[in-house]
Amino acid sequence: MNFLNINIKKLIFFVFVLVMPLITINMEEKQNDSEWFKQPFSWLAGHFQGFFYDYSAGVKTTTGQYLNLIHIKKQNESLKNQNQELSTRLLKFDEINQENSRLKQLLTFRESTKMDLIAAQVIARDLIPDHSTITINKGTVDGLKEGQAVMTLQGALGYVFKPLKKTSHILLMTDRYAVIDGVIQRSRAHGIVEGKGKTGAVLKYVERTEDVRPGDLVVTGGLDNIFPKGFPIAIVESAEKKQISVSLKVDLKPLVDSDKVEEVFVVLNAKNQDMSEVVVPTEIKN
Amino acid sequence: MKFSRLRIIHGLIFFFLTYILCSFQTVVWFQIFGSLASPFFCFILFVYFGLDKEDWKSVLYCYSSIFIYSLFSYASLGILMLTCLFNYILLYVVKNRVYWPGAAYFTLITGVSMTLFNVMYMVNSYLFEPHFSPFLIWDRLFQILSTTLIAFYSYPVIKRLDILFKPEMPSEVHGELNG
Incomplete structure (x- = not known):
């Protein structure tokens, strides 16, 4: 019985599309009126969000820590190598320094005698x-x-x-x-x-x-x-x-x-x- | 190459090895370990030759090594010769009575020889030198122990070197008899 030959599905879709914003606008105008039914959902949503936030934060921290660990490990190795190199250089430097002061003393002595x-x-x-x-x-x-x-x-x-x-x-x-x-x-x-x-x-x-x-x-x-x-x-x-x-x-x-x-x-x-x-x-x- | 020439090369290699070991002992050891008494590296070769070689060869090596030792020390050639030859006699007597090839026997004999070397050196010094050798108990003890320990590990190396440069006896030519 479709006299006007209208596609009912399309009509319902258009009505839904047009009505939804109107309802939303209407609800926004009367914010406090419908709070009682929103509260449990909001509460649940809040908890869900909190849970996911904590979870994602935990994952993020763990991932970050892991990535940091890899980075730190690499950095540690590089610092260790650097440290060893510097220690060797320092030892060499100390040795040269000592030799230098010994040779200086020898030179001074040599110059002070005939x-x-x-x-x-x-x-x-x-x-x-x-x-x-x-x-x-x-x-x-x-x-x-x-x-x-x-x-x-x-x-x-x-x-x-x-x-x-x-x-x-x-x-x-x-x-x-x-x-x-x-x-x-x-x-x-x-x-x-x-x-x-x-x-x-x-x-x-x-x-x-x-x-x-x-x-x-x-x-x-x-x-x-x-x-x-x-x-x-x-x-x-x-x-x-x-x-x-x-x-x-x-x-x-x-x-x-x-x-x-x-x-x-x-x-x-x-x-x-x-x-x-x-x-x-x-x-x-x- | 002629067999005699190969034998000379073999002898020369060990002669130079003694030189190298003496230099190592006097130069490298003190650079690393300072005043710590060094093991008598070259004496290990002396014991090896005394035990492992024919009489004439070991005597020849014994004399040449004493000569090399005297170049690296203030010790008198006479005292060194007397001490080392006494050691050589001990090696000669021992190897003709008890001998089994291997590192354990070599180490044992090196330890005994090293102890005898130190004792004989002191005795000879006391008998023939105007100022006799100081006791230096810790230095001597350390030298005996370290030389004995090193002898155990160096035996396979010396043996391998010896085999590597050992001159092969020329094989006899076998002819076939006709008829």
């Missing part, structure tokens, strides 16, 4: 622990000869016993075969400094009547024609008067720790210099 000196580096030790010798990187081509004195800024170290073309072997004063002419700086008592292995040295042939006390500085006497006069050698550790001996038993502690020496000076020509005016060892100063 002796002909040549600086050298320690490159090797003795094969057998019974002997205290070192090898330096300077030899006969640099003007080194047998019997030349080897010293550091702190004090006497030993002397050249086997110069080769490019290297030289040095007999340290702590070796049992090493002898140096020594004098107690305070009382001017003469003696011979002899090595006694790694532990130190002794001052032999000092007369019983001489005044020797622990803490006295022993310097080179200059009679051996190896070391310049007045260069510090060791400190007196103990001095003992034995009943049956004509001389004192004097134990010495060398000023130079031969295990830690890296750079040395070889005296090519002492030019009769009295070193007591030039060098005062740091241990004594303090």
Whole structure:
């Protein structure tokens, strides 16, 4: 029974489309009137929203944290690498810095004396622990000869016993075969400094009547024609008067720790210099 | 290449290896470990030759290695020779009575030899030197133990090197008899 031949479905659709905005407009005009039925839905919607917000926020945070973790992990690795690199550089820098200050001191010392000196580096030790010798990187081509004195800024170290073309072997004063002419700086008592292995040295042939006390500085006497006069050698550790001996038993502690020496000076020509005016060892100063 | 020439090359390789080990011990060890007593690396080769080689070869190596040691130390050649030859005699006597190939035996003998080396060095120093050798108990003990330990691990390496450069005996030519 459709006289006007109207499409009912289309009509309903158009009516719905037109009526919905009208109803909405009408409802907006009377906001407070219909609140009672909206409230539970709003409440539910609010809770849903809250739940989804919390959920999405949680997901977002977790995802963010995970992504951050990946990023942090990468960053951490890169920072670790950077840290290692910097630590290595710092160590290298410290090493260079120390070497620089050592070389500066050597240079200052070299400039303050009129002796002909040549600086050298320690490159090797003795094969057998019974002997205290070192090898330096300077030899006969640099003007080194047998019997030349080897010293550091702190004090006497030993002397050249086997110069080769490019290297030289040095007999340290702590070796049992090493002898140096020594004098107690305070009382001017003469003696011979002899090595006694790694532990130190002794001052032999000092007369019983001489005044020797622990803490006295022993310097080179200059009679051996190896070391310049007045260069510090060791400190007196103990001095003992034995009943049956004509001389004192004097134990010495060398000023130079031969295990830690890296750079040395070889005296090519002492030019009769009295070193007591030039060098005062740091241990004594303090 | 002739067999005799190959034998010379083999000898030279171990001669230079002794040089390398001595240099390593005196230069590299102290750069890394400072004043800590170093293991006697080259003595391991000495024991190897003493145990593993024919008499004439081991004697020759023994003398040449003593000569090399003296170049790297202030120790007198005479004292070194006396000490090392005494050790060589011990190795000679031991290997002719008890011998089994392998790292365990080699390590054991190295330990004994190293101890004997230190004891004999001190005895010889006391008898023949005006200033005798200091006791240095910890240094010596450490050297004996570390050398013995290293001997165990270095035995396969030395053995392999030895086999690698070992001169082969020329094989005999076998002819066929006709008729």
